[in-house]
Amino acid sequence: MNALEELTESFSRLPGIGKKSATRIAVHILKTDESYAQNLAQQLLTLHERIHPCSICGAFTEKDTCEICSDPSRERNLLCVVEQPQDVQTIEASREYHGLFHVLGGVIAPLEGIGPEQLSFCSLVERVKNENIQEVIIATNPTIEGDTTALYVKKLLSELNIAVSRLASGLPVGGDLEYADKLTLQRSFRGRIFLDM
């Protein structure tokens, strides 16, 4: 294998990149100014060293405490529970939510051997108790595992006298009834919102 083939092989191991895309990317990098490759290489070399989970919420950060946890302007009585660190970025990009986050690190999935003890439920309960949280918004994915995990969180917090909510599930904006699957349509009906007259 020459250097180009080796690079192609490495790229083709990334998610969503097949053999053809990998070749296209490798050739693109070869034809682009060398500084791009050097820069990308530097970023890869330092990535693991610079990024680690926030000691409070578990989101990706370069510091001990992430920017959200240490930002005094956030609504500090709202806590949004997500599955993965990258979910924090997705929600932040929507600019809809201005509270704090808590990353579980996954979902309860007995078939894959992931039980509650492997996820950060203990620290979640601690935080809700100690940080004067008024509402917990559960933003796990609308999948079977995500729903199970949401129910588990609800149970965990049931005696703490706080509001617990779950992100609405239903038709995506810009979507089409015709292409909605049965379960999504079912949720849209059950979660229907009455309009003020």
Add this chain to the structure above:
Amino acid sequence: MNALEELTESFSRLPGIGKKSATRIAVHILKTDESYAQNLAQQLLTLHERIHPCSICGAFTEKDTCEICSDPSRERNLLCVVEQPQDVQTIEASREYHGLFHVLGGVIAPLEGIGPEQLSFCSLVERVKNENIQEVIIATNPTIEGDTTALYVKKLLSELNIAVSRLASGLPVGGDLEYADKLTLQRSFRGRIFLDM
């Protein structure tokens, strides 16, 4: 921007990778064993230094002369003319062709300011004259520019008393008449092959 966002930004500049794929890839690399990132970085650092065009045909190689040009078992009287170095890899993968290659480095595209003088036509004629080539197979893409370039190659070689052919254009294998565009169907008719009875 933290290290993860920087890496995401770099990846999103690659062809075929949008913001979401770039995030997915960066998070994947962060969660994968660090050795993968280190290895990929090394490959990127040495890519431009190791890979350059073959001095004879123009394909990507690590040596002065590529493996195809220096392989005595190839059919050395057959020359396949392609647009880009990566086209050599694509044709090699098909295992259908066992001759030599010649990379033009692009196609004649007056609108983009690419004229014949920027492409390797001179060395093509030299090679055909000196290397005892019997047939030149033109494998430029079946686009307007590719066709124009093919015609130009044909004219260049017209007085050299060798066979000049062009790759067949028509319906892709496994394709469907219903989805074929007009031009492709037109070519399929014009290039139809009579069956022996």
